[in-house]
Amino acid sequence: MSSDDWYRNEDWNESIEDHFYSKLKRARKQRDQYLVIQALTLTDKHPKVSLRLVDEYFESRKDQFDDVRALLAKANAFMALGDLEGCIVTYKKILQREIEFPKHQTGAYLDYPYLVATQKIENEFANALDVLNENVDRPTFPLDYYKWHASKAIISNDGSEATKALDAAKVKRSGFRFHQDIGLVGNEHEKTIKQLCKIST
Structure with missing residues (x-):
C-alpha cells in the first residue's frame, strides 16, 4: 500500500x-472524506470498526457532503453483521438523503427492495414497491435490471417480472465498450435465481 492510501486500509x-489517526490529525480539508472512505473499505472484514468510523464522521463532520456515502458504509456494515433491521433503517435514510441531495446517488433504490424481497420482510413490501416504481428509469447495468425485476417478482409473485430478471441474469457483457464485465449478475445471486425460476413457470 502506498503512503497515499493510508485511508484505504x-x-x-x-x-x-x-x-x-496520526495521518488523519494532519488532514484538515478532507478529513470527513478520509473517514468515510476508510469506513467503506472496512465494511466487509471489520464492520464494527466501520460503524465506529461512521459515528465519528457524523459527530465531527464539517458539512453534509459525504453523508450519503457514510450511510452507505453503515448499511453495508449492518449487512455484514447480519443486522437486517439496522440495514433497512439505514437504507431508508440514504433514500431520504438522495431526495434532499439528488446529485448524491447510490444503489440503495435497488439494494433496499432486493433485501426486503429476498429476506421476505413483508411489512416493508409496499414501501419497497413504491421505491422501485419511483426509480423505474434509473437502472443501467444488467445487475440493476436484475435486482429491479427480481424484487418486483418476489414481492408480487409475478411470473413476467421473474422472466425479465432471469433474462438480465443471463447477460454476459455489459454493453459498455471498455467495461464489458462490469455490472453483471454474479454467483452470489444463485439462490434467488432458483426462486425466480419457480415464479416464472
Whole structure:
C-alpha cells in the first residue's frame, strides 16, 4: 500500500489504527472524506470498526457532503453483521438523503427492495414497491435490471417480472465498450435465481 492510501486500509489492527489517526490529525480539508472512505473499505472484514468510523464522521463532520456515502458504509456494515433491521433503517435514510441531495446517488433504490424481497420482510413490501416504481428509469447495468425485476417478482409473485430478471441474469457483457464485465449478475445471486425460476413457470 502506498503512503497515499493510508485511508484505504483493507485490514485493521492497533498499529494500523494508530497510523491512520496520526495521518488523519494532519488532514484538515478532507478529513470527513478520509473517514468515510476508510469506513467503506472496512465494511466487509471489520464492520464494527466501520460503524465506529461512521459515528465519528457524523459527530465531527464539517458539512453534509459525504453523508450519503457514510450511510452507505453503515448499511453495508449492518449487512455484514447480519443486522437486517439496522440495514433497512439505514437504507431508508440514504433514500431520504438522495431526495434532499439528488446529485448524491447510490444503489440503495435497488439494494433496499432486493433485501426486503429476498429476506421476505413483508411489512416493508409496499414501501419497497413504491421505491422501485419511483426509480423505474434509473437502472443501467444488467445487475440493476436484475435486482429491479427480481424484487418486483418476489414481492408480487409475478411470473413476467421473474422472466425479465432471469433474462438480465443471463447477460454476459455489459454493453459498455471498455467495461464489458462490469455490472453483471454474479454467483452470489444463485439462490434467488432458483426462486425466480419457480415464479416464472
